[in-house]
Amino acid sequence: MAINLDSLSPAELQSLIKTAEAQMESARKNQVQQVRTRIDALLKGAGLSIDDVYPRRGGKGAKGTKASVAPKYRNPENAAQTWSGRGKRPLWFSAALKKKGVTAESLLIAGSASKSAVAKKVATKATRKVARKAPARKSAKK
Structure with missing residues (x-):
């Protein structure tokens, strides 16, 4: 069934x-239904479910x-x-x-x-800041 598109009006x-x-x-829709039917037959023949083949997300540890x-x-x-930090x-x-x-x-x-753990953490941060700000020493050449 060939249709000559050149002869059709815009409405047509x-x-x-x-x-x-x-x-x-x-x-x-027909194609999707046919594929589903084939997949269901394959799964049934193998004794599996779709969840066995394609596990769903959201389980433990997901x-x-x-x-x-x-x-x-x-x-x-x-x-x-309260606040967790x-x-x-x-x-x-x-x-x-x-x-x-x-x-x-x-x-x-x-x-x-x-x-004490918090105090150590604060002290460590302070030490790092001082170390970063300390100017590099130049060796004296004679």
């Missing part, structure tokens, strides 16, 4: 396009599932507000640090991290 061409698109959609982290800091004004700082944490005499270490929850 539009109608032909819509008919062809509908036919394409029908043929596609990406996207995040384990909860124990809180590390607590708001002294509202004990219900990961991600963006909560507003209450930033506001508390602006107060005189309040440090991140003072907001730690007892038992979440030993204060």
